[in-house]
Amino acid sequence: MDVSGKVHRPGVQSLPAGSRVADALRAAGGVRAGTDVTGLNRARVLMDGEQVAVGLPQAQAQAQAAPGTAGGAAGAPGSSGPAAPLSLSAATKEQLETLPGVGPVLAQHIIDHRTENGGFRSVDELRQVNGIGDRRFAVLRPLVQP
Template sequence: MQLRCGLEPKTLAALTVVLVVAAVLAAQHFWSGRPQPVSAPETVREEVAATGSAREPQPSPGPPPPAAASPAKRVVIDVSGKVRSPGVHRLPAGSRVTDALRAAGGVKPGADLTGLNRARVLVDGEQVVVGLPAPPGQVAPGGGAAGPGVGGPGPAGAPVSLSTATMEQLDTLPGVGPVLAQHIIDYRTEHGGYRSVDELREVNGIGERRFADIEPRVRP
């Protein structure tokens, strides 16, 4: 270099230093400009993790277990009198007198159904008497009397029990219709029965004159 370019030693040394410095700077610039991996800050990383876990599909709940089947409620009814198959019959709760007659094989020809309310809802343990007077004082659960109140009027002249009579029995009293009969039953239910006939005076719709007509025909 010195011989070809005619450079002095000092100039050649300075040029060499400049080239070395330029090479070092170029290498440093290249090294600092290389791509480097960048990690996300901790707060961003935690938020991404929380969002990802929140978006994970949750297992859908299975179908609810089937409810335990409860046995159907039934009522036990004693059907007697002029029916083809008298005896004890089990009927679904909510059945009516006509259903009891059907379960007993139907009514025999010539049976008197006067006073038999075939649309009445049955109660468990009662007796349905068809075409015959039932034994007086026989009571069905729920405050109604089986027998006369179901199969027809009781024996002629027998007083009606205010504590056990059904609406049909009370309806046979002088001056008593379905509405007043229901008032008598409501009073009985509220007070747990009748302790004396005089309590009829406290029933809504019974005045002195009507009480005088009913009193000889009833008992507590």
């Protein structure tokens, strides 16, 4: 787990499987005073290799996120989708809702699927989500990553 941004000890943290964002923040010495963490889901379970960017502007957090990690944030509200591929295994419901054709119900189906199956190992698993047919999958495929 790579914790970057406004924490006391940024860097790679070794955490046990099943750890949450809150555990990563503690391992990095905690969040610096005055840092806004309202957009950070501290209860989310982490996947190996993720980056958690703390207190960084959205565009900067995207630039620091490596491909295949959850550090990438969704595009601005009203945009046509995320600026970088969105991690199906780590995106928040709000981030998923920025994808074209994904509203609150479908976003919840995606979250339910990843919870039941331990995340997404490939984008093709998105086809197994209730409400995602061939047409919707074709639109979403280039916008997401496992």
